[in-house]
Amino acid sequence: MPLSSYPEFDAALAFAAESVERTMERLLPRSFPGENTGEDRVFEAMRYSSLGGGKRLRAFFVLAGATLFKVGVVPALRTASAIEFVHAYSLIHDDLPAMDDDDLRRGKPSCHKQFDEATAILAGDALQALAFEVLAEAATHGDPAVRAYLVSDLAKAAGAHGMVGGQMLDLLAEQQVGEMSIGAITRLQRLKTGALFEFSCEAGAILGKVEDSRRGALQAYAHDMGLAFQIADDLLDVRGRAEEIGKTPGKDQAAGKATFVSILGLDRARDQARLLGEQANRHLEPFGPKADPLRWMTEFVIARKS
Amino acid sequence: MPLSSYPEFDAALAFAAESVERTMERLLPRSFPGENTGEDRVFEAMRYSSLGGGKRLRAFFVLAGATLFKVGVVPALRTASAIEFVHAYSLIHDDLPAMDDDDLRRGKPSCHKQFDEATAILAGDALQALAFEVLAEAATHGDPAVRAYLVSDLAKAAGAHGMVGGQMLDLLAEQQVGEMSIGAITRLQRLKTGALFEFSCEAGAILGKVEDSRRGALQAYAHDMGLAFQIADDLLDVRGRAEEIGKTPGKDQAAGKATFVSILGLDRARDQARLLGEQANRHLEPFGPKADPLRWMTEFVIARKS
Numbered sequence: 067m068p069l070s071s072y073p074e075f076d077a078a079l080a081f082a083a084e085s086v087e088r089t090m091e092r093l094l095p096r097s098f099p100g101e102n103t104g105e106d107r108v109f110e111a112m113r114y115s116s117l118g119g120g121k122r123l124r125a126f127f128v129l130a131g132a133t134l135f136k137v138g139v140v141p142a143l144r145t146a147s148a149i150e151f152v153h154a155y156s157l158i159h160d161d162l163p164a165m166d167d168d169d170l171r172r173g174k175p176s177c178h179k180q181f182d183e184a185t186a187i188l189a190g191d192a193l194q195a196l197a198f199e200v201l202a203e204a205a206t207h208g209d210p211a212v213r214a215y216l217v218s219d220l221a222k223a224a225g226a227h228g229m230v231g232g233q234m235l236d237l238l239a240e241q242q243v244g245e246m247s248i249g250a251i252t253r254l255q256r257l258k259t260g261a262l263f264e265f266s267c268e269a270g271a272i273l274g275k276v277e278d279s280r281r282g283a284l285q286a287y288a289h290d291m292g293l294a295f296q297i298a299d300d301l302l303d304v305r306g307r308a309e310e311i312g313k314t315p316g317k318d319q320a321a322g323k324a325t326f327v328s329i330l331g332l333d334r335a336r337d338q339a340r341l342l343g344e345q346a347n348r349h350l351e352p353f354g355p356k357a358d359p360l361r362w363m364t365e366f367v368i369a370r371k372s
Numbered sequence: 373m374p375l376s377s378y379p380e381f382d383a384a385l386a387f388a389a390e391s392v393e394r395t396m397e398r399l400l401p402r403s404f405p406g407e408n409t410g411e412d413r414v415f416e417a418m419r420y421s422s423l424g425g426g427k428r429l430r431a432f433f434v435l436a437g438a439t440l441f442k443v444g445v446v447p448a449l450r451t452a453s454a455i456e457f458v459h460a461y462s463l464i465h466d467d468l469p470a471m472d473d474d475d476l477r478r479g480k481p482s483c484h485k486q487f488d489e490a491t492a493i494l495a496g497d498a499l500q501a502l503a504f505e506v507l508a509e510a511a512t513h514g515d516p517a518v519r520a521y522l523v524s525d526l527a528k529a530a531g532a533h534g535m536v537g538g539q540m541l542d543l544l545a546e547q548q549v550g551e552m553s554i555g556a557i558t559r560l561q562r563l564k565t566g567a568l569f570e571f572s573c574e575a576g577a578i579l580g581k582v583e584d585s586r587r588g589a590l591q592a593y594a595h596d597m598g599l600a601f602q603i604a605d606d607l608l609d610v611r612g613r614a615e616e617i618g619k620t621p622g623k624d625q626a627a628g629k630a631t632f633v634s635i636l637g638l639d640r641a642r643d644q645a646r647l648l649g650e651q652a653n654r655h656l657e658p659f660g661p662k663a664d665p666l667r668w669m670t671e672f673v674i675a676r677k678s
Contacts (some may be wrong), residue, residue, distance in 0.1 A: 087449045090670075092477045094534060095532045104540065104541045104544050105532065105536075105537035105540040105541050105563070105630075107540055108532055108536060108537060108540040108542065109532060112532065119408065142628035155497075159493055159494075159497060162453060162490075162493065164488070164489030164490045164493060165490050167492065182470070183469050183470035184543050185466065185540070185543075186471045186538050187450045187470060187471065187493065188465075188540050190497070190532045190537040191461075191465060191496070191497075191530075191536050191628075192532035194497065194500055194501065195500065195527045195528075195531035195532070195536065196527070196531055196532070197526075198504040198523055198527045199523075199527035199528055199531060200447070200526065201523075202508075202523035202524035203520075203522075204520075209516075210515075210516040210517035210519070210520040211516035212521070213516070213520040213523075214508045214510075214516040214519040214520050215508075217504055217505075217507075217508035217519075217523050218504075218505050218508035218509055220503045220504055221502070221504045221505035221508065222501075223504055224497075224501045225416050225498045225501035225505060226411065226415055226418060226501070226502070226618070227401060228493050228499050229496075230498040230501065231411035231414060231646055232411070233494055234410065234411040234413055234414040235411050235493050237490050237491075238410050238413065257411070266380050316612055319629070320441045335455075342531055
């Protein structure tokens, strides 16, 4: 069934994006008029790169997961904001000349093009610190054990055994075209994007203090959906046009980088994404119709055009 | 009285440096022989830049503060390690070509010279995440509220309103030689190095759940001692030789950067450091002789040759 058949999904996605954006806006540091302190340049760069764009998929996962466990909207939005801050910092650093060297992000100049490299490095660093500050503060959850748990899990997902490790593998992969197996690419993506997706999907369970098999089901969902997302991303990179995806297209291909598509070919990659999506949604059975937003999201990540 | 008259200080400084180094070594990610996972390149860079060097002043402050409030050695060492990870990440990023562009750190090639820029950016990012992971884990303190408090305070000290903001000001200061007042430089340093010093000095009180005036006294101590430290640092930059300070000397002067020394002159800067040191130690009076290690440290930061 095409996505346009789910009007509720569009509404839910727009609600997640708008409400997390408002929360992030309040949590970010700001300059006050007439008070030129100098360091507000880094505030501006943080706001430039984290506000006003993005599909906020990770925020959506947090909110959709939170509704499964009757978690309050403030804890969910603060947790979603923290994850989006980590995501924004990773994009700023990934775009740097020494990394992926990308001049465009979400259709705008990337942070180091709009400001400069030093400011971009610092804005990313400060966004990471802000994410942990937000999670640790009392407003995120009444139980400090839950806050400490969120911090430790996000730190693991973002660190050397998670997102940063995956980005390291990705940079090394560019130098070893053709030598990577599907297993190696799967592992790379599970670290680079999967770890943060998993944390986003599990956050609702953490906030609801749910430690049983339902948390495991969400983790399994996140794992399969995350891989489907990445294959769809690789397909977009091949087919995308700059104005559609808002970043430089065909970059992976130009760099001769091994991707799911370069190894599987277009058709098998498309089948694989579809298969993983079905597998992801099967993990949601214990939740019944309450998990429909997550099911729709699976369709969305596979079918998305940008 | 010269420092050599305090044999206990040398022992305490060596103990802090060795024990925090051992703790950091255990907390850092490692590669296992025969298990070449690729991302272990970032593990190596993290270890290269955070182990095997440094005076570990911040760790010393945590341990010295912890003894004032009967805090256990494991909580103190884990907190000290987290702070040293943040310090190490900040040095890696500060040394990058887009920032201070320094090829030497602690007498060795800086991280991006030893590895490459991308690996250095990632190693810094992962060290920051590791710091928060360590603080949030149960081994750091039995009370999760204390762990959440540590995370939120370290995040504030490291973020846009602390260390990162100070580094932003420092980069901008290079473009405005002669225009900076003593007040502006003091504010810059309070953010850039002072915020992390303050957190280091207060950490013992946080771990000991001490919220009274004693915590304020440690904060005031950290404030004055931190400025004395920075003036001493500026003096070292002018007089230092590369083999003594292990980094490129005279850099600030060459960059035409405003420092305490460029504004006050050598003699007044030296007097000011001494005065701030005396003021710092007066804040320690409520603690009696138990605070002697902190008093010795004040002498040390002012008199240090490297």
